Amino acid sequence: MSPNYLRSLPRTPPENGETEKDALFVQSIARAMDVLSIFHQIDRPLSLQEISSLTGLGRSNVQRIVFTLRSLGYITRDPDDRGYVPGLRLLDHSLDFLRLNPVVVKATPILLELRRAVRERVDLSIWDDLRLVYASRLQSKREILTSTFIGYSVPVFCVSGGWAILSQLGEDEADSILTRSRRKAVTPKTLTDLGALKEKIRETREAGYATALEQVLPGEIAIGAAILDQAQRPVAAIHVAGSLSEWTPEDFTRQFAPLLVQAARTISRG
Structure with missing residues (x-):
């Protein structure tokens, strides 16, 4: 998966190595963001197995994260049921950034x-x-x-x-x-x-x-x-x-x- 200048890049190793040592760092939130961020580099729906492979997270862990994010509206199935795509709720946060x-x-x-x-x-x-x-x-x-x-x-x-x-x-x-x-x-x-x-x-x-x-x-x-x-x-x-x-x-x-x-x-x- 090559970097794409039109998208942001995933977390880098220095961040993973240093920031995650802080007691305030919440690993479960970071992993959920890793799942959401993987779509930055992909232009199609993804299966659970593909998300697991691209993020490096275990499939059972990915399954729990995707279930949670889907329940909250941050991930959904694409209209043709070919896999998972970002959900509408993400636009709420885009608006929050722009207006604040x-x-x-x-x-x-x-x-x-x-x-x-x-x-x-x-x-x-x-x-x-x-x-x-x-x-x-x-x-x-x-x-x-x-x-x-x-x-x-x-x-x-x-x-x-x-x-x-x-x-x-x-x-x-x-x-x-x-x-x-x-x-x-x-x-x-x-x-x-x-x-x-x-x-x-x-x-x-x-x-x-x-x-x-x-x-x-x-x-x-x-x-x-x-x-x-x-x-x-x-x-x-x-x-x-x-x-x-x-x-x-x-x-x-x-x-x-x-x-x-x-x-x-x-x-x-x-």
Whole structure:
């Protein structure tokens, strides 16, 4: 099962080895979350045996966990009864995150105004170590399936919002993120070389925004700016994306970068 940058990854061994030693750590809850999280990497219903194999948990343990989660509405049988899939109750928690996250709440009206002004796709993403997770996606006239859902994620190292966030960090912290990233090309144009990425971050720091060409989608131009918290740490990013068949990079950035930077600054203010 290879990692997928559009989904979050399972718990890593360091977390399993260190966190689980804490007396406050509840192993049964962690195992239930492991069962739910395995669907991040799979695009079909799963049987009990498959869940057991993918999580490394015993089949009887998986059976009890799935029974409990199904009773609570967090797992259900798929309509064709081919196996288990995530349940509707999970959307309740997605809504809770969106309505209680201060960045999302503050950004929403500003993003709507920015979308009206630029008439291109506008996204808000939350920073999560090596990835950015989309929390808001306001579409343009060109709708792409993977650009319509919140919760999808992209690697920090090769997107405009990621470069904007990295440009707000100290050199050692930014280098650590680049080094730990699985720098695999998503398109033929994806930057993966450390030297080239560091240069892009330097350019972003000077400009106040990042421009990415065809880094995760062929034919796409995206500009990104970081959102800072009260301590001036980056916590999120906003992006405006368009098509290179309609815009030159120079015209796109000249027209939209000032609006993007202003929106990011407004959201960042305490």
